Amino acid sequence: MKKGIIIKLIAGQYTIKGEDQNTYQLKPLGVFRHRDISPKVGDWVVFDDDHILEVKPRKNDLSRPPVVNVDQAILIHSALQPDFSFNLLDRFLILVEAEEVTPIIVVSKVDLLPQKELEELKKKLQYYENYYKVYYSTVHDEKLIEPIKSVLKDKVSVFAGQTGAGKSSLLNALDISLSLKTGEISKALGRGRHTTRHSELLEIHGGLVADTPGFSKLDFYKVEAEYLQAHYPDFVQRSQKCRFRGCLHIKEPHCAVKKAYENNEILASRYENYLLLYDEIQQQKKRY
Ligand SMILES: Nc1nc2c(ncn2[C@@H]2O[C@H](COP(=O)(O)OP(=O)(O)OP(=O)(O)O)[C@@H](O)[C@H]2O)c(=O)[nH]1
Ligand SMILES: [Mg+2]
Ligand SMILES: [Zn+2]
Numbered sequence: 001m002k003k004g005i006i007i008k009l010i011a012g013q014y015t016i017k018g019e020d021q022n023t024y025q026l027k028p029l030g031v032f033r034h035r036d037i038s039p040k041v042g043d044w045v046v047f048d049d050d051h052i053l054e055v056k057p058r059k060n061d062l063s064r065p066p067v068v069n070v071d072q073a074i075l076i077h078s079a080l081q082p083d084f085s086f087n088l089l090d091r092f093l094i095l096v097e098a099e100e101v102t103p104i105i106v107v108s109k110v111d112l113l114p115q116k117e118l119e120e121l122k123k124k125l126q127y128y129e130n131y132y133k134v135y136y137s138t139v140h141d142e143k144l145i146e147p148i149k150s151v152l153k154d155k156v157s158v159f160a161g162q163t164g165a166g167k168s169s170l171l172n173a174l175d176i177s178l179s180l181k182t183g184e185i186s187k188a189l190g191r192g193r194h195t196t197r198h199s200e201l202l203e204i205h206g207g208l209v210a211d212t213p214g215f216s217k218l219d220f221y222k223v224e225a226e227y228l229q230a231h232y233p234d235f236v237q238r239s240q241k242c243r244f245r246g247c248l249h250i251k252e253p254h255c256a257v258k259k260a261y262e263n264n265e266i267l268a269s270r271y272e273n274y275l276l277l278y279d280e281i282q283q284q285k286k287r288y
Contacts (some may be wrong), residue, residue, distance in 0.1 A: 004071075005156075006043045007201040007208065011237070012013075014039065016047060020056070030163050041199045042068040062158065065199045065212040069156055072102040074148075074209075076161035076170060079111040079136075084121060086269045091220075091277070092160065093132070097224050097231040102152060104133045108166040109140040117147050127267045130279055131233045132179045139173040140165070146278065149174060152207035159211050168211055180211055225281040229257075231275065234266055250275065 004024065006017035016024045026047055028039055039045055039055050046054040073096040077089055084107065096103040105128060110118055125134055126287045133151070139143045151157075152174070159167040168180040201208035229235050229249055241256035248276060249271075251256035261271040 001046055001048055003044065003046055005201075005208070006039055007039050007203075009039075009041050009199070011259070014020075014052065016045065016052075017208075023078075025050060026050065030091065037039060040066060040068045041201055042070060042208075044069065060101060062099055062101070065158055065160075065210050067156070067158060067199055067201070068208050069200070070101050070158055070210075071155040072151075072157045073105050073106055074141075074151070074157050075158050076106050076107055076108050076159060076165045076167045078109040078112075078162070079118060079121060080109060082164055083161055086124070087273050087276075088266075089128075090270060090273045094223065094228065094231045095220070096160075097233075104135070104149065105159075106135045106137055106170070106201040110136050110144070110171055111140050124267070126129060127270075135187050137170060137173075139169050145170075145173050152205045152209060156201065156206045157209045159209060161215070171202070171204070171209065171211055175202075178202060178204070197232065203226045220277070220281050221284060223281060225278050225285070228274070228278055228281060232270065234270065235274075238266075242280050248278070 002020065002024075003212050004016040004018035007017045008015055012027060014028060015059065016026060018024055024047065026049065038173045039052050040061070041245070042056055043058065045052045045058040046056075054230060056266055058157045060070055061068045062070055062172055073092075075089070075092045075096065077092075089105070094105050106127070107125065115123065122136070135144075135148055135151075139145070141193055148170075159171060172178050172180050183238050196280070197209055199212075200211050226246075226248065229239070235249060235257045239249070239254040242249065242252065243254035244252050247255055247257070249255050257266065257271070260266040261268065
């Protein structure tokens with residue numbers, strides 16, 4: 001019996017990277033189907049020559065991309081084409097935090113933004129550096145690519161972000177042997193509920209990485225409105241000073257978060273987007 005991690009799943013065929021560093025192709029043991037456990041990409045499993053015998057408990061389970069046991073999400077946001085959006089950044093951060101995955105911010109395609117605008121963007125993003133790692137990259141500058149390599153080591157990462165943000169291009173720049181398709185919407189990976197989804201973990205710089213197809217809409221159906229605030233580390237940090245426990249930082253009196261916003265200690269767009277998102281989630285609930 002051996003132990004390893006599932007790195008690929010296509011049409012019931014599993015590819016496992018063993019602890020011995022060998023790669024194995026297997027079919028799953030039928031019994032897992034009956035028990036409603038279907039092994040997924042990212043699962044640590046015990047296996048023999050023919051079958052997966054056991055699936056180890058998961059630390060998390062993402063639906064998009066369908067990968068489990070993810071350590072970190074590399075959130076790729078382009079400086080331009082498409083335009084950088086703080087609203088979208090906050091949305092990604094919340095979804096990732098809600099899955100208990102560590103977010104890492106990469107601002108890509110910085111070569112496209114005029115120097116002055118880039119400096120302004122960096123200044124605003126300094127706020128995020130208090131809570132997250134932030135990197136700047138362009139495929140045209142090896143010096144900017146280099147530091148990202150060590151981030152991937154010994155971790156399972158997913159690359160996520162809007163379509164065209166440069167996820168696949170960055171992966172190719174990190175490791176030229178990958179030759180991922182770029183410059184077009186990755187149709188093969190599908191976006192609709194009924195489309196086949198195939199996911200794969202690529203070995204890169206001592207870690208495993210899943211590239212994901214870009215998407216334009218982020219679903220928040222898993223996040224409860226009342227828990228939304230818990231996914232803002234900048235709010236959590238200050239919430240002990242709110243008068244009420246479980247303060248939602250909206251209409252409550254003596255709210256330390258709202259006060260910090262009014263004093264410009266919390267980035268205005270963070271708090272304003274929070275209010276919008278809170279409403280959006282509540283509206284969504286009503287529709288079900
Ligand atoms: N100037 C410049 N263009 C880039 C850079 N990175 C990517 N691009 C271009 O941006 C376009 C989209 O890049 P992709 O890597 O395919 O983007 P993606 O995020 O993988 O997109 P999807 O797979 O559709 O989600 C391509 O035309 C790339 O050549 C960069 O650092 N600088
Ligand atoms: Mg891509
Ligand atoms: Zn509060």
